[in-house]
Amino acid sequence: MNTIPFSQDRPLDLIAIGRLCIDMNANEINRPMEETLTFTKYLGGSPANIAVAAARLGLRTGFIGKVANDQFGNYITSYLVKEGIDTGNIVVDRTGAVTGLAFTEIKSSEDCSILMYRDNVADLKLEPKDVKEEYIRQSKAILISGTALSKSPSREAVFMALEYAIKHNVLVFFDVDYRPYSWNSPEETGIYCRMVAEKSDVIIAGREEFDLMEAPFGELRHDDWYTAETWLRCKAKLVMVKHGSNGSISFTNDGKTFRSGTYPTIVVKTFGAGDSFAGAFIYGLFQGWSVDRCQKFGSASASIVVASHSCSDAMPTVEQIQAVIDRNEN
Numbered sequence: 001m002n003t004i005p006f007s008q009d010r011p012l013d014l015i016a017i018g019r020l021c022i023d024m025n026a027n028e029i030n031r032p033m034e035e036t037l038t039f040t041k042y043l044g045g046s047p048a049n050i051a052v053a054a055a056r057l058g059l060r061t062g063f064i065g066k067v068a069n070d071q072f073g074n075y076i077t078s079y080l081v082k083e084g085i086d087t088g089n090i091v092v093d094r095t096g097a098v099t100g101l102a103f104t105e106i107k108s109s110e111d112c113s114i115l116m117y118r119d120n121v122a123d124l125k126l127e128p129k130d131v132k133e134e135y136i137r138q139s140k141a142i143l144i145s146g147t148a149l150s151k152s153p154s155r156e157a158v159f160m161a162l163e164y165a166i167k168h169n170v171l172v173f174f175d176v177d178y179r180p181y182s183w184n185s186p187e188e189t190g191i192y193c194r195m196v197a198e199k200s201d202v203i204i205a206g207r208e209e210f211d212l213m214e215a216p217f218g219e220l221r222h223d224d225w226y227t228a229e230t231w232l233r234c235k236a237k238l239v240m241v242k243h244g245s246n247g248s249i250s251f252t253n254d255g256k257t258f259r260s261g262t263y264p265t266i267v268v269k270t271f272g273a274g275d276s277f278a279g280a281f282i283y284g285l286f287q288g289w290s291v292d293r294c295q296k297f298g299s300a301s302a303s304i305v306v307a308s309h310s311c312s313d314a315m316p317t318v319e320q321i322q323a324v325i326d327r328n329e330n
């Protein structure tokens with residue numbers, strides 16, 4: 001029996017919901033932003049990156065989101081189409097909102113940061129009426145990205161998607177994807193993310209992100225076992241705690257624990273690890289693999305993306321990920 005039971009006979013495997021943006025990644029790496037002259041444009045936004053990862057691996061993937069009515073918006077939609085992602089539920093904003101931009105600074109392989117331009121962004125203008133019950137009903141799973149909860153009306157749109165998913169037995173993946181600049185306060189983040197986590201089947205987050213959700217409700221433990229107990233007591237079947245270059249640990253509702261380290265790689269930049277990890281991990285769950293194997297697959301995928309210049313464009317194929325695993329096992 002699969003660890004994660006998906007509804008069968010649905011035309012789509014995964015629908016991601018939330019941010020569709022642009023990454024501008026510094027071409028002159030190992031330099032501060034002040035000295036960076038040129039950037040390369042890529043599709044960005046955590047759920048967009050995860051959707052590309054999933055589609056490249058062969059999952060039938062769709063997206064619910066809102067893009068600006070401009071050239072960047074057109075670029076985003078056409079990139080997704082090229083990747084075979086269903087864009088029929090991506091709405092074009094008509095209020096003059098803009099595309100979110102992430103300028104990345106790659107100072108060294110350990111020291112990277114992002115300057116975000118996210119005032120009046122189209123992705124956070126997604127409205128409940130943009131979320132179609134019939135579309136969600138057609139999928140085996142949805143992926144909610146926490147940043148979409150940071151502002152209304154996107155927040156309500158996500159809750160609508162969550163309720164439709166529960167109603168139609170669509171599995172809910174929740175990636176907390178904490179981006180402080182999107183929120184008014186850590187308490188606000190904690191409370192809204194907690195409301196989604198309580199109803200999610202699979203929760204994927206870093207240690208600090210779980211701390212945020214646990215913080216407003218008692219003593220902060222920074223403890224993966226406490227985290228697992230907290231969320232497995234709710235609806236979660238699987239809790240994944242990511243620990244950056246120290247790997248990850250996951251817990252399932254049948255009392256099992258799985259650990260994964262990382263694969264050796266030449267790191268160009270740190271970002272993109274979480275999105276590639278999530279995309280490949282989710283793919284593995286769809287194949288009915290053991291959690292252990294999914295976690296290794298996710299980790300191998302991340303090792304490829306951190307060694308690349310981009311996030312979305314660098315998402316690997318099954319064969320590329322398997323080659324990393326094989327190389328390290330022989």
Ligand SMILES: Nc1ncnc2c1ncn2[C@@H]1O[C@H](COP(=O)(O)OP(=O)(O)O)[C@@H](O)[C@H]1O
Nearest residue numbers: 242243244245247248262273274277299302303
């Ligand atoms: N420097 C690295 N080298 C190899 N793999 C890495 C590295 N950093 C992260 N990973 C892999 O990516 C996974 C997710 O990374 P993490 O940094 O925790 O996510 P996020 O990017 O969301 O913060 C880790 O559990 C690990 O498997």
Ligand SMILES: O=C(O)C[C@@H](O)[C@H](O)C(=O)COP(=O)(O)O
Nearest residue numbers: 044045046271272273274275311
């Ligand atoms: O999510 C964004 O808006 C920016 C991403 O496209 C970016 O490249 C990134 O930070 C990836 O996130 P991660 O995988 O959690 O490191």
